Amino acid sequence: MKKIIAYTEDELEKQLKENQEYKFGFTTDIESEVIPIGLDEDVVRLISSKKNEPQWLLDFRLKAFAYWKTMVEKKWAHVDYPKIDFQSISYYAAPKEKVDVNWEDVDPELKATMDKLGISMDEQKSLSGVAVDFVMDSVSVKTSFKEKLGELGIIFCSFSEAVHDHPELVKQYLGTVVPSTDNFYAALNSAVFSDGSFCYIPKGVRCPMELSTYFRINEANTGQFERTLLVADEDSYVSYLEGCTAPMRDENQLHAAVVELISLDGAEIKYSTVQNWYPGNKEGVGGIYNFVTKRGICHTGSKISWTQVETGSAITWKYPSCILKGDNSIGEFFSVAVTNNHxxxxxxxxxxxxxxxxxxxxxxxxxxxxxxxxxYRGLIQINKNATNARNFTQCDSLLMGDKCGAHTFPYIEVKNSTAKIEHEATTSKIGEDQLFYCNQRGISTEKAINLIVNGYCKDVLNQLPMEFAVEAQKLLEISLEGSVG
Amino acid sequence: MIKELTKKDMLIESLNELDFSNEPQFALDLRANAKSALENLEFPTSKTEYWKYTRIGKIINRTYGIQHEPSNSNIDISSYLIPELDANIIVLVNGFYREDLSKIETENGIKISSLKSVISQSDSFIKDHLGEIAKVENELFIALNTLCFTDGVYIDLDKNAVIEKPIHIINITNSNNLISNTRTIVKAHDNSSVKILESFVNLQGNESFTNNVSEIFMNPNSQVEYNKIQNKEGESYQISTEQVYQRKDSNFTINTITLQGTLVRNNLNIEVQGEGCETNLNGIYLGKDKNHIDNHTIVDHIKPNCNSNEVYKGVLDDNSVGVFNGKVFVRPDAQKTNAYQQNNNILLNDNAVINSKPELEIYANDVKCSHGSTTGQLDKEAIFYLQARGVSKKTATNMMINAFVKDATDNISIPALKNYIDTKIDTRFGNKN
Structure with missing residues (x-):
């Protein structure tokens, strides 16, 4: 077991001031149960047996694994990284200490970590009314507000719990939106996913609070393979928040999550993400590889809305998508993506x-x-029977500094004559006159840029729930610090 | 072991019959180089991003004949001329220059010749620059053209030559199942200016494949307007590539007008290698029946202070498919670039398809780049307005389409040509009942 001393708040602050490096870069001292590195069928079976999974889920994993072995990693994305050695990753890590449902019994180390993340359970409980399904290295540690949600029939639990307690629901929906054969990383995830969250909102129920999960990658060399399945039954509503932070690591860590949303007739799902994983240092060393497959399906009259603020990760490869299957369904995507350094x-x-x-x-x-x-890479596809489909796309890029790049790759495929499609994109830098105007009124250049960037992102930030909006604004500031020169 | 012949091998095999042995060494080297490049190139498939929306099965799943030397069949070219246009006429039939049908008046400052003749004379410019910007390594169809272009046109402009009279190249196919490869070279010297128009037509010429490549070299402060009119009836295939190299303060305009064609693919690759350049790309594509019209453009801004402007308009009827893929690169040093791309489409039929992919790849920060793409219908209220004034719905619709398309013909600076295109649009989407 490695022993790394956790920072105190003061020390952390000091370090932040020194080099403005990653805000949440610290490691928690918990003994983890890590299975040896490498990947073969036995590893898949081992993960499954460790989690006591039923046969059908093991079959699902094995099928995915068999298919994954036949696949090659695609290179079409506009990103560049060394080839990943999938045999040098450990595919499972679980905190060793048994966790009791009782909050008092939770490992104090974990509590401290959560405090540092600013998501202390007590605070969350009393102040914000947010139920947190806290995922520490793949296994759910504590779920709060469960009873309260239970009264309404809402199921919000870790994925493994759901497999045991609600197998019929998991079996019915797992892999229906993102099939295990969908893409390289989705197949890998389907084979080795460790844990994740499951959420079911019953018919006609409006979830009274924002549901949220915090993910952290905490064990060196552990790829994290989360799986989220969210089902909103007819005429229900849910707002789901996902926030991510991870400790500082020198080696690249792989994160290949799959998120599946099912929005049944008349339901509405709002899925918000703030992603702030370790982006690597200023020279581009280290950082998380974030290869995520997120997709939702909309049935008649339903709606899915994705909002994301992406500031972290060395490499992000992520296309939250909507399949608008039902008539009159609505899909939305709001995104702010910030990249700095490398x-x-x-x-x-x-x-x-x-x-x-x-x-x-x-x-x-x-x-x-x-x-x-x-x-930005986006696809708008209007199929033959999608009469009166409507799309509006706007993608703007802001360039700060002359060594960075901003690219737009939209794909628009229309097979129906009644479709109305609008796409526009602009690329520019912050206007010198705008900065001058701010300077003239005594606002420093750095502050002015923050102001302008915040205004530029307002359309998206407005979509976030309040708590997240505040965090997102802070993140933007941190991410862009030092980029003005 | 007998090596199984691939479709590519078979195509190359059939072209082997062409005899270039009496060409000078530099041309032979060029062709040999193309042949070795072909070995490493494969026909694009749906996995090839550059060809994502265009399947070339129609072109490659058949055998073609080739014509070995110019024929002397009498062809009446009058119907291919642009009415009221006083131009130098160059006629190419099935890939060969026909002096008897052409009408070139010698003028100061310009030389118009058949490419074959200047190659055999080992013209110094051709010797040094032929194939320089149309690189065989990158694209199979360029390599194919380089391997076996039979003839073409060489337009050589002297320094300060301002040529008023347009040059009209008529590319005719009059034989079935024929493959023809032609090459056009334009050399625009400093401060020169020229207007060229190249039309592709067929007389019978069913199931024939035209693969043409143009290389346009632009010196500082030169101006070239290139108009390309594609109007091949019946079953016809064309892959057409324009490679342009722009130096300081040059101004290049291209208007690509595709009136019809079973499978048409246009590749425009413009390298802006000098400051203060202007590049205009305009296009109209009118698809009908089972037409497949694919326009690919790449504008590569390498130097600062340049402008590029792109407007493509498409109207797609019946089962036709339109593809627009415009790409703008702004390299790290190309500060103060203004680049604009616009693509508007109207689908007239539920079986028609449009795939639009306007792309920006930008590595410099002090730029203004934007693009827009729309697909939609005609404004119902405008049609209602016209109907309320006694115009029939059909006429009103045609008037609207007419206005939509003609937006992009405004950039044609040859009045006779503009009229000709407008008339073509009128006949297609008639103003009259």
Missing amino acids: QQADTGTKMIHLGKNTKSTVISKGISAGFSNNS
């Missing part, structure tokens, strides 16, 4: 219009600074 991001969305009168809106704001590359 970060690379290739992110965007796919809107697949299948049903009649389907609508989609895409607002993407990219900010690149330093030596980074930031790409």
Whole structure:
């Protein structure tokens, strides 16, 4: 077991001031149970047996693994990274100490970590009314507000719990939106996913609070493979928040999550993400590889809205998508992606219009600074039977510094004559006259840039729940610090 | 062991019959180089991003004949001329220059010749620059053209030559199942200016494949306007590539007008290698029946202070498919670039498809780049307005389409040509009942 001393707040602050490096870069001292590195069928079976999984889930994993072995990693994304050695990763890590449902019994180390993240359970409980399903290295440690949600029939638990307690629901929906054969990383995730969150909102229920999960990657060399499955039954509503922070590591860590959303007739899902994983240092060493597959399916009259603020990760490869299957369904995508130093991001969305009168809106704001590359890649597909489909896409890019890149790769495929598609994109830098105006009124250049960037991102930040909006604004500031020169 | 012949091998095999042995060494080297490049290139598939929306099965799943030397069949070219246009006429039939049908008046400052003749004379510019910007390593169809272009046109402009009279190149196919490869070279010397128009037509010429490549070299402060009119009837295939190299303060305009064609693919690759350049790309594509019209453009801004402007308009009817893929690169040093891309489409039929992919790849920060792409219908209220004034719905619709398309013909600076295109649009989407 490695022993790394956790920082005190003061020390952390001091270090932050010194080099403005990653805010949440610390390691928690918990003994983890890590299975040896490497990946073969036995590892898949081992993960499954460790989690006491039923046969059907093991079959699902094995099928995915068999398919994954036949796949090759695709290189179309506008990102560049060394080839990942999948045999040098450990595919499972679980905190060793048995966790009791009782909050008092939770490992004090973990509590301290959560405090540092600013998501102390007590505080969360009393102040914000947010139920947190806290995921520390793949295994759920504590779920709060469970009873309160239980009264309404809402199921919000870790994925492994759901497999045991609600196998029928998991079995019915798992892999229906993101099939295990979907893409290289989705197949890998399907084979080796460790844990994640499961959420079910029953018919006609409006979830009274924002549901949220915090992910952390905490064990060196442990790829984290989360799986989230969210089902909103007819006419229900849920707002789900996902926030991510991870400790500082020198070696690249792989994160390949899968998120599946099912929005049944008349339901609405709002899925918000703030992603602030370790982006690597100023020279581009280290950082998280974030290869995520997120997709939702909309049935008749339903709606899915993705909002994301992406500031972290060395490489982001992520396209939260909506399949607008039902008539009159709505898909939305709001994104702010910030890249600084040597970060690379290739992110965007796919809107697949299948049903009649389907609508989609895409607002993407990219900010690149330093030596980074930031790409928007989006697909708008109007299929033959999608009469009266409507799409509006706007993607703006802001360039700060002359060593970075901003790219736009939209794909627009229309097979129906009644479709109305609008796409526009702009790329520019912050206007010198705007900065001058601020300077003239006594606002420093750095502050002025923050102000302008915040205004530029307002369309997206406004979509976030209040607590997240505050955090997101802070993140933008931190991410862009030092990029003005 | 017998090596199984691939479609590529078969195509190359059939072209082997062409005899270039009496060409000078530099041309032979060029062709040999193309042949070795071909070995490393494969026909694009749906996995090839550059060809994502265009399947070339129609082109490659058949065998073609080739014409070995110019024929002397009499062809009436009058119907291919642009009415009221006083131009130098160059006629190419099935890939060969036809002196008897062409009408070139010698003028000061310009030389118009058949490419074959200047190659055999080992013209110094051709010797040094032929194939310089149309690189065989990158694209199979360029390599194919380089391997076996039979003839073409060489337009050589002297320093300060301002040529008023347009040059009209008529590319005719009059034989079935024929493959023809032509090459056009334009050399625009300092401060020169020229207007060129190249039309592609067929007389019978069913199931024939035209693969043409143009290389346009632009010296400082030169101006070239290139108009390309594609109007091949029946079953016809064309892959057309324009490689342009722009130096300081040059101004290049291209208007690509595709009136019809079973499978048309246009590759425009413009390298802006000098400051203060202007580049205009305009296009109209009118798809009908099972037409597949694919326009690919790449504008590569390498130097600062340049402008580029791109407007493509498409109207797609019946089962036709339109593709627009415009790419703008702004290299790290190309500060103060203004680049604009616009693509508007109207689908007239539920079986028609449009795939639009306007792309920006930007590595410099002090730039203004934007693009817009729309697909939609005609404004119902505008049609209602016209109907309320006694205009029939059909006429009103045609008037609207007419206005939509003609937006992009405004950039044609040859009045006779503009009229000709407008008339073509009128016949297609008639103003009259």
